[in-house]
Amino acid sequence: MSRIIYWSSLVFAFFFLVAPLLIVLPLAFNDSSFLTYPMDGFTFRWFEVFFTAPPWLASLMNSLKVALGTMIVALLVGGMAAMGTMLMGKWGQLVLSALFVSPIVIPSVVLGVAMAYAFGRMGVGGGYLSLVMAHTILAAPLVFLSVMTSLKGLDPELDRAAASMGASRWYRFQTVTLPLAMPGFATGALFAFITSFDEVVVALFLASPQSQTLPITLFSSLRDRLEPTIVVVALLLSIVSCLFIIALNRLQKRGETRN
Amino acid sequence: MQKAPSTLLAAITLLVLPVAVYIALYLLPLISIGGLSVDNGALSTRFPALSAHFSDSAEVDDPAAAALLSDLQAMAKKDRAEVGRMFNQELGGMRSLIIDTGNEADEIVPTVAGLTAFDPRWGDPAIWDVVRRNVEPITWRHFQKATGVKPGADGGYSIAPGDDIYLRILLRTFVIGLQVTLLTLLIGYPLAYAVATGSSRVQAIVLMAVLLSFWTSILVRTTAWVVLLQTNGLLNGFLIWLNLITEPLQLIFNRFGTVVAMTHVLLPFAILPMINVMRTIPPAQAQASRSLGAGPIETFLRVYFPQSLRGVAVGGGTVFILALGFYVTPALTGGPGDQMLSYYIADFVRKGLNWGMASVLSLLLLVCVVGLLVTGALLRRAFGWNKAAKPEAEAA
Numbered sequence: 001m002s003r004i005i006y007w008s009s010l011v012f013a014f015f016f017l018v019a020p021l022l023i024v025l026p027l028a029f030n031d032s033s034f035l036t037y038p039m040d041g042f043t044f045r046w047f048e049v050f051f052t053a054p055p056w057l058a059s060l061m062n063s064l065k066v067a068l069g070t071m072i073v074a075l076l077v078g079g080m081a082a083m084g085t086m087l088m089g090k091w092g093q094l095v096l097s098a099l100f101v102s103p104i105v106i107p108s109v110v111l112g113v114a115m116a117y118a119f120g121r122m123g124v125g126g127g128y129l130s131l132v133m134a135h136t137i138l139a140a141p142l143v144f145l146s147v148m149t150s151l152k153g154l155d156p157e158l159d160r161a162a163a164s165m166g167a168s169r170w171y172r173f174q175t176v177t178l179p180l181a182m183p184g185f186a187t188g189a190l191f192a193f194i195t196s197f198d199e200v201v202v203a204l205f206l207a208s209p210q211s212q213t214l215p216i217t218l219f220s221s222l223r224d225r226l227e228p229t230i231v232v233v234a235l236l237l238s239i240v241s242c243l244f245i246i247a248l249n250r251l252q253k254r255g256e257t258r259n
Numbered sequence: 260m261q262k263a264p265s266t267l268l269a270a271i272t273l274l275v276l277p278v279a280v281y282i283a284l285y286l287l288p289l290i291s292i293g294g295l296s297v298d299n300g301a302l303s304t305r306f307p308a309l310s311a312h313f314s315d316s317a318e319v320d321d322p323a324a325a326a327l328l329s330d331l332q333a334m335a336k337k338d339r340a341e342v343g344r345m346f347n348q349e350l351g352g353m354r355s356l357i358i359d360t361g362n363e364a365d366e367i368v369p370t371v372a373g374l375t376a377f378d379p380r381w382g383d384p385a386i387w388d389v390v391r392r393n394v395e396p397i398t399w400r401h402f403q404k405a406t407g408v409k410p411g412a413d414g415g416y417s418i419a420p421g422d423d424i425y426l427r428i429l430l431r432t433f434v435i436g437l438q439v440t441l442l443t444l445l446i447g448y449p450l451a452y453a454v455a456t457g458s459s460r461v462q463a464i465v466l467m468a469v470l471l472s473f474w475t476s477i478l479v480r481t482t483a484w485v486v487l488l489q490t491n492g493l494l495n496g497f498l499i500w501l502n503l504i505t506e507p508l509q510l511i512f513n514r515f516g517t518v519v520a521m522t523h524v525l526l527p528f529a530i531l532p533m534i535n536v537m538r539t540i541p542p543a544q545a546q547a548s549r550s551l552g553a554g555p556i557e558t559f560l561r562v563y564f565p566q567s568l569r570g571v572a573v574g575g576g577t578v579f580i581l582a583l584g585f586y587v588t589p590a591l592t593g594g595p596g597d598q599m600l601s602y603y604i605a606d607f608v609r610k611g612l613n614w615g616m617a618s619v620l621s622l623l624l625l626v627c628v629v630g631l632l633v634t635g636a637l638l639r640r641a642f643g644w645n646k647a648a649k650p651e652a653e654a655a
Contacts, residue, residue: 001556002554002555002556002559003555006449006452009448009449010449010450010452010453010465012446012449013446013447013449013450014450014465014468016446016523016526017446017450017468017469017472017523017526018468018471018472020480020483020484020487020523021475021479021480021483023483023487023493024482024483024486024487024493025483027486034491035486035489035492035493036491036492036493036496037493037496076276077276077277077280077281078277080273080274080276080277081273081274081277081278081281083273084269084270084271084272084273084274084277085270085274087266087267087269087270087273088267088270092270096274099278099281100277100281103285105580105628105629105632106289106625106628107583107584107601107624107625107628108584108586109584109586109601109604109605109621109624110289110292110584110604110621110624110625111285111288111289112605112608113292113604113605113608113614113617113618113621114288114289114291114292114621115284115288116608117288117291117292117295117614117618118287118288118291119288121291133284134284136280136284137280137281137284137285140277140280140281169265169266169269194474198476198477198478200476200477200478200587201586201587201601201605204605204609205605205608205609215476215478218478218482219478219587219591222481222482222485222591223590223591226485226486226489230482230486231482231486233482234479234482234483237475237476237478237479238475238479241471241474241475241476241479242471244474245470245471245474
């Protein structure tokens with residue numbers, strides 16, 4: 001009896017979790033302009049549409065540009081924040097961590113309104129720059145957290161050992177701390193990239209038609225009308241997420257073997 | 260690690276850039292929302308003389324009338340219409356009064372008596388009340404509109420029926436949040452339980468599915484639901500094929516679609532905290548309970564479930580707080596009656612560039628979210644759910 005309850009609820013929940021994407025994504029290859037089963041045949045033509053029709057490819061490029069820019073800036077900001085915070089005392093760490101992590105809990109719509117207004121006043125509304133600036137604030141907390149985690153995991157004895165042998169602070173940082181914390185930086189960079197690449201809400205407030213990112217194009221065409229290209233985009237974005245998980249997994253494994 | 264002065268110097272050097280970036284791109288924009296919510300620049304700068312008069316005295320006298328007329332004379336026709344529209348939001352009829360008075364401003368004798376002679380409404384203290392409140396540099400107009408609370412002429416406050424629209428939207432936001440939270444907990448619990456206690460194959464498969472779902476973008480998962488729930492979509496097609504229904508059901512652009520899609524999107528946020536807590540529950544306890552004669556259901560209900568409640572609370576709290584700020588999923592799967600607070604915030608900016616209302620509603624949302632976070636932290640402390648309490652839980 002209890003096993004029946006357990007298994008039936010587990011199977012239902014598992015189905016609810018995985019079925020939507022498993023059912024919908026294959027329609028990217030459906031040789032029909034209707035998003036229904038049974039499939040009419042196998043085709044790549046919707047992929048062709050994606051790579052030739054103007055809004056899609058351009059917005060994919062925009063997304064890549066913004067995500068790469070965000071990755072670099074957020075890595076710098078979040079990484080420096082984490083290293084600086086690590087060097088502070090207990091209270092300093094508490095206050096600074098709260099500041100650096102806090103954007104995570106602010107609803108994106110609120111950040112969107114605030115940034116759209118403030119960036120507009122600064123005269124940087126609309127372009128890549130404003131998107132990179134906004135996404136940096138969304139991504140830096142994740143970089144901060146992953147670098148903090150890897151720095152806290154370091155054995156302080158290593159730094160002390162290097163110091164006892166006369167290594168200067170800067171030299172120790174370059175040769176001991178930084179290489180050991182590398183997986184943290186790499187994980188943070190991945191987080192930053194995917195955060196920016198998938199972000200919709202803040203970008204909706206900031207992007208101009210020229211700097212429209214892929215999620216925005218997907219969002220507006222979902223409101224407009226359903227076409228198979230939408231499923232192609234969903235599939236491509238899912239593939240990016242899968243690659244991200246694989247990379248994350250590799251990084252974690254490498255971190256484990258090193259310790 | 261000891262903190263030598265040079266360490267502090269290094270820390271400060273490292274922190275300058277990130278703190279500056281956070282202040283410029285994050286804190287200042289957030290603070291500007293606070294300013295925008297009470298900013299009345301649009302009106303006060305158009306009434307420089309009257310605004311200056313009322314900052315000295317609240318008296319409606321001849322200088323006030325003269326100041327009003329000179330401000331209206333100085334304004335372009337288009338500005339008068341705009342100003343009238345803003346006043347009209349507070350009191351019907353003000354738009355025509357402002358436009359008419361402005362058009363004839365050159366002819367009117369600049370005294371209270373002159374104004375009243377032109378239009379008797381200028382003799383009404385209520386009209387002047389609205390004018391006085393709205394030419395000041397700071398306004399509570401947006402807050403009044405958001406809450407429906409209006410100051411009466413007698414100094415008291417009242418809520419007019421039908422004016423509490425944004426409070427009702429806030430209530431709706433909470434109701435949808437609760438519905439979604441309950442569903443994610445119900446559906447997520449067996450999955451978390453399987454990851455914590457299942458065989459290693461089940462654990463690996465379910466955890467992989469949860470993590471994949473967690474890292475797939477919200478928009479992609481919402482897209483899947485939009486395709487599934489369409490009137491001519493997959494789910495309706497399947498139900499018709501099963502002969503369960505003959506006509507397609509309306510599954511999307513209503514509360515059903517919103518709640519189902521949001522539940523799916525937020526499910527991993529409920530499951531992951533539950534897994535963390537369930538993993539700390541020693542399996543030996545269940546074995547002990549069974550060996551003492553309790554059945555599997557009784558063991559679960561009396562030994563396992565109470566200990567897993569901490570994870571349920573953390574997971575549920577996370578989902579609820581995230582749900583309050585949701586925009587994308589309800590916008591794509593809900594109808595007009597299922598939109599949450601975020602939708603109206605975005606709407607005010609995208610449609611009318613009404614920064615005042617967008618800011619006030621943003622503040623309302625922010626206060627709710629921060630309030631819940633603080634409550635959550637206090638509850639955690641009250642229940643002793645921090646790390647220190649773990650041995651106690653194991654001893655119980």
